[in-house]
Structures are given as structure tokens and as C-alpha cells.
Amino acid sequence: MNTILKKDLEEIDEILEGAKTTALSYLDDLNEAAPNLGVSNMSKETWNIETGLGAKKALELFNSHYAPYISATAGPNFYGYVTGGSTPAALLGDWLTSTYDQVSSVTPITAKHESDTIALYRELFGLSSDFFGSFVTGGTTSNMVNLAGARQWAYQQMGQDGSKNGLDTLSGILKVLAATPHSSTYKSLSILGIGRDNLELVNRLPDREAMDIADLEKRLSIHPERPCIVVASAGTVNTGDFDDFIALGNLKKKYKFWLHIDGAFGGFAAVAKDYTYLVNGWESADSIAIDAHKWLNVPYDAAFQYTKHPTLQRQVFQNGNVPYLEGDGATQDFMNYVPENSRRWRSLPAWFTLLAYGKEGYAEIVGRNCHLAQELGNRIKEHAQLDLLGEVRLNIVCFATKIDSGIDTKALLEKINGSNKVFLTPTVYKNRFAIRVAVSNWRTGQKEMDTLFQIIVNATQSLSK
Ligand SMILES: Cc1ncc(COP(=O)(O)O)c(C=O)c1O
Numbered sequence: 233m234n235t236i237l238k239k240d241l242e243e244i245d246e247i248l249e250g251a252k253t254t255a256l257s258y259l260d261d262l263n264e265a266a267p268n269l270g271v272s273n274m275s276k277e278t279w280n281i282e283t284g285l286g287a288k289k290a291l292e293l294f295n296s297h298y299a300p301y302i303s304a305t306a307g308p309n310f311y312g313y314v315t316g317g318s319t320p321a322a323l324l325g326d327w328l329t330s331t332y333d334q335v336s337s338v339t340p341i342t343a344k345h346e347s348d349t350i351a352l353y354r355e356l357f358g359l360s361s362d363f364f365g366s367f368v369t370g371g372t373t374s375n376m377v378n379l380a381g382a383r384q385w386a387y388q389q390m391g392q393d394g395s396k397n398g399l400d401t402l403s404g405i406l407k408v409l410a411a412t413p414h415s416s417t418y419k420s421l422s423i424l425g426i427g428r429d430n431l432e433l434v435n436r437l438p439d440r441e442a443m444d445i446a447d448l449e450k451r452l453s454i455h456p457e458r459p460c461i462v463v464a465s466a467g468t469v470n471t472g473d474f475d476d477f478i479a480l481g482n483l484k485k486k487y488k489f490w491l492h493i494d495g496a497f498g499g500f501a502a503v504a505k506d507y508t509y510l511v512n513g514w515e516s517a518d519s520i521a522i523d524a525h526k527w528l529n530v531p532y533d534a535a536f537q538y539t540k541h542p543t544l545q546r547q548v549f550q551n552g553n554v555p556y557l558e559g560d561g562a563t564q565d566f567m568n569y570v571p572e573n574s575r576r577w578r579s580l581p582a583w584f585t586l587l588a589y590g591k592e593g594y595a596e597i598v599g600r601n602c603h604l605a606q607e608l609g610n611r612i613k614e615h616a617q618l619d620l621l622g623e624v625r626l627n628i629v630c631f632a633t634k635i636d637s638g639i640d641t642k643a644l645l646e647k648i649n650g651s652n653k654v655f656l657t658p659t660v661y662k663n664r665f666a667i668r669v670a671v672s673n674w675r676t677g678q679k680e681m682d683t684l685f686q687i688i689v690n691a692t693q694s695l696s697k
Pocket of ligand 1: 313314369370371372373375414416467468469494495496497523535
């Protein structure tokens with residue numbers, strides 16, 4: 233064995249202590265640390281990798297060169313995109329995931345654990361056992377895998393097996409209907425060969441991002457004989473709006489479509505009793521995507537993928553039959569349902585955090601985050617120079633400066649983020665440049681929200697003429 237490697241093995245205890253010290257120095261500062269650091273002033277280093285330095289020296293170099301530039305995106309003051317941090321139990325699970333280093337497609341215990349964890353989360357989300365599920369790397373992959381199942385279904389409806397015979401014959405015929413799809417839906421359609429341009433936008437309800445169901449029905453009734461795919465939102469990114477799943481379930485009884493729900497973050501409405509009404513009827517979906525690395529607050533990267541049609545999904549993702557990968561028949565062979573063959577043990581952090589904090593813990597996190605978002609929305613609504621651009625239904629606050637205030641919203645965003653005490657991200661909503669606040673971190677509380685509002689107020693005031 234290489235002598236440096238041998239020494240590292242002997243010193244594994246000290247090496248892991250070093251990792252713990254580095255981790256704690258990040259976590260201890262997380263509540264106050266800058267949420268956005270650039271890397272433009274980093275020193276330029278060239279690393280000599282001829283002989284190797286050993287893990288302890290590598291950690292020293294990491295700590296001096298890279299660690300100081302790590303943004304506190306996992307902290308309570310980062311409100312960009314929809315992120316979330318990592319609960320203590322999720323972190324514990326993630327550390328152990330790396331330690332055990334299991335191939336979660338081959339080892340029976342990881343497959344059993346994944347099945348058990350998927351079932352626990354079905355219960356958390358109020359979904360029945362009609363839904364098969366697996367862990368994938370994120371919301372994008374979850375949408376893509378579910379839409380692959382949808383595509384396979386559409387081919388089947390037309391007497392074809394796309395997974396075997398190729399996929400080029402439905403272009404222009406297979407439509408995907410959605411009102412406010414996330415960008416990852418377009419990406420998925422491109423990957424899957426359905427094509428971005430075959431997504432047809434359904435009208436939205438007035439002043440909403442939700443689908444106008446009457447308009448959807450009009451479109452469905454043009455070619456009622458053709459199968460199609462409807463992608464619905466459980467939480468749009470700009471305003472956290474939800475489609476009407478009860479109405480969609482009723483339409484499903486009349487028309488031939490696969491209903492996919494993108495609940496990457498909004499699926500968590502199901503866990504807090506004041507918000508479950510938002511997902512009423514979502515059990516009529518054929519497939520659902522829900523991220524774990526967002527509101528569940530587990531480390532990247534993890535998401536749930538639920539489907540009522542595992543057989544179709546398997547037709548798409550079946551690995552070529554090779555004797556060396558034959559399972560024992562008793563173990564759930566997840567690799568035949570998802571893109572990756574070798575898979576990280578993603579269910580472990582998710583299992584730890586749910587066992588640790590339970591349904592009540594998650595109801596509290598989601599309820600608190602939503603309540604704080606609501607409160608911020610009300611404060612913005614009352615502010616003389618700010619416009620709240622959409623009702624706060626869940627955890628997203630979307631706002632801009634009032635048109636007659638003379639303040640540029642882009643300049644306001646720069647000023648707010650320039651504080652480097654909070655971080656918000658931009659969007660365009662109702663044809664206006666706007667600012668989004670997404671509250672999804674388990675650490676975010678009243679103190680953080682008061683600070684955020686004060687920073688917004690001060691920045692607005694400093695830009696007033
Ligand atoms: C509604 C929605 N769908 C899908 C995604 C994509 O998720 P991921 O970034 O985990 O791939 C996101 C992420 O922001 C989202 O908000």
C-alpha cells in the first residue's frame with residue numbers, strides 16, 4: 233500500500249476529528265455568516281499532485297484556501313431559490329452514508345431501508361400505497377423520471393412500446409399541458425425526446441399562477457382520443473401557487489391524460505395541517521415529484537419520485553439484462569426504475585431526520601416557515617413603496633417596488649444583497665422584475681425575519697429620492 237495512504241488509515245481517528253472541527257466551525261457560525269461570498273479575490277494556487285500530501289495536510293489547505301469562501305447557503309438568512317439546510321439528524325445520516333459507502337442498488341439492507349423510508353414518507357405526505365417510490369438526485373430528475381413513465385404510458389395508449397421501438401413517432405402529437413411549469417419540466421421534455429416545444433401553456437386564472445381548468449378542458453377536448461400529459465404545480469416558484477387537484481382528478485375521469493404533479497417544495501404543504509388543503513386531491517395523480525434537499529432539510533442531493541405505474545417506469549429504466557447484476561429476487565431492484573445503476577444510500581439522511589423529529593417536527597418547521605412568509609408578505613403589503621405581487625399561500629413572498637415609487641427593483645435587490653446578511657433572488661412576474669423570498673430553512677425564526685424586513689426597509693429608504 234502507498235505509504236501516505238497507509239499512514240492515513242492509521243490516523244483515521246485524527247482525520248475524522250479534523251473533519252468534525254471544520255464542520256463545527258461552519259455550523260457554529262451559520263446563523264450569522266454571510267450568505268453570499270464571491271470567489272473573485274481567491275489566491276491562485278497550482279496544486280502539486282505528484283506525490284500526495286496526506287489527508288491532514290489536504291484538509292489544512294482546504295481550510296485555508298476554500299473554506300473561507302463558502303457561503304452560508306445552508307443558514308437561516310439565505311432565502312434564494314428554495315434551498316433549506318441540514319437538520320442535525322440528517323447530517324448524521326449523511327455522514328454515515330459516506331462512511332458505509334453502500335451501493336444502494338445491490339446491497340439488500342439499503343434496498344430494504346429505501347423501501348421502508350419511501351413508505352414512511354408516503355405516510356408523511358398522506359399518499360396511499362398505490363404509489364411506488366424511489367430516491368433520485370433532485371426535483372429535476374424526479375420530474376424527468378416521472379415524465380419518462382408518462383411518455384411510456386402515452387406510447388402504450390397508441391399501441392406502441394417506446395422503450396423498445398424508439399420514440400420519434402409521437403412528435404407533435406403528444407402534447408404536454410401545463411400553466412406554470414418549472415424550468416426543469418422543459419429540460420425533462422428535451423431529455424426525453426418529447427421536445428420542449430410540445431409543451432402547450434394553459435391559461436392561468438386571473439391574478440394567479442394556477443391553471444384555468446375550463447381552458448385546460450377546452451384543450452383536452454380538441455383531440456379526446458389522443459393521450460396527453462398534464463403537468464400540474466404543487467407550489468410554483470414565483471408565488472407558491474397550487475393547481476386545483478380535485479378538479480384535475482375529475483377531468484381525469486373524462487379525458488385520457490397522465491397527471492404529473494411537481495411538488496418539489498410545495499409537496500410539504502401536506503405535512504402542516506393549516507396547509508394540507510392546498511394538496512387536496514393530489515392522490516389522483518399518476519406521478520408526483522418532491523424534493524428532499526429543499527424543505528425536508530437534508531443535504532444535497534435527494535428527492536422522492538412517486539408513481540402509480542412502476543411497471544411502465546421499469547420498462548423505461550430496466551437495465552440491460554446482465555447476469556452479474558441479477559438480484560436475489562427478494563431485494564427491491566431500484567436500479568431498474570431510475571437512471572442510475574450505482575446509487576448513493578440517499579434514504580439514510582431522510583430516514584434519520586423523520587425518525588428524529590417526526591410528523592410533529594416537520595409540521596412545526598413548515599408551519600413556522602409559512603407563518604413567517606405570511607407575516608413578511610403583510611408587512612410588505614403595508615409598506616408605502618413596495619408592492620406584494622401575489623398572495624402568500626405558502627412560503628414564497630414575491631414583491632417589487634411600487635411603479636410610482638421611482639425606485640428600481642433591481643437596485644433594491646442589489647442593495648439588500650449588498651448587506652451580505654441576507655440573500656434573495658430575482659424573478660420576473662407579471663412582466664415586472666421582482667424579488668423572491670423563499671422561507672424553507674429549519675433554523676429561520678422570528679428574529680431572522682425581523683432582520684430581513686428591516687434590511688428591506690432600510691434599503692428602500694436609502695434609494696428613495
Ligand atoms: C417547483 C420546482 N420543480 C423542480 C425543481 C428542480 O429541483 P432540483 O433543483 O432539485 O433539481 C425546483 C427547484 O427549484 C422547483 O422549485
